[in-house]
Amino acid sequence: MQISREWATPLTIGSFILMGCTGILMFFHADTGLNKEVHEWLGWAMVAGVAAHVTANFAAFKRYLSKPAALAIIGVFVVILAASFFIKEEDEGGGHPARRASQAVLHAPLTSIAPLAHQTPEALLAALQKAGFKAQSTNQTLDSITGPEEHDQFKALAVIFQ
Structure with missing residues (x-):
């Protein structure tokens, strides 16, 4: 052919x-x-x-x-x-500081994020639920609420830090 x-x-x-x-x-x-x-x-x-x-x-x-x-x-x-194939962003604390900060927030429970957003954990939980996230507890971490998709993570961060 x-x-x-x-x-x-x-x-x-x-x-x-x-x-x-x-x-x-x-x-x-x-x-x-x-x-x-x-x-x-x-x-x-x-x-x-x-x-x-x-x-x-x-x-x-x-x-x-x-x-x-x-x-x-x-x-x-x-x-x-x-x-x-060999260089990783996370090696020896590498990566952009803003990326590391957002990852820290994503891995934190709503109870820890609330003071940063100047809201109560309950208000964050309600706002995330209203935005369509299946948040069930203020002890959940943000990434457990959003899942692995960055689009959903950024959407949740926007809801929290509006």
Whole structure:
């Protein structure tokens, strides 16, 4: 089977548009609905599109691999990819201080968060319930109320610190 540029290139372009838009939305925590799932699962369409595009344009691709500047750019991304498997944000107390502070709040019970929000634990519990969260006790931690999704965590933080 010969791979045609007539479908390989549009598949690459379309999947790039999808991946770029959903990736930017996730980066800014503005993703809604199924953006994250679409990004994760249809990322395979981009992999297939790029593989087909490279196959259909293999002669041009080989020319790029003979240029030092192209190899350097590709090499930088390969090094970043390799490093991403070994470097963790949490190592030795690392990570952005705002991220660490929000994680501390998320892991704290409502009774500990209430003084920071200048409210009673009961008022926080009621506000979270009104916002649709299944909060049942002022002793629950915020992350046990919201679950692991950052979108829900930020929504709960907005409710608490409105």
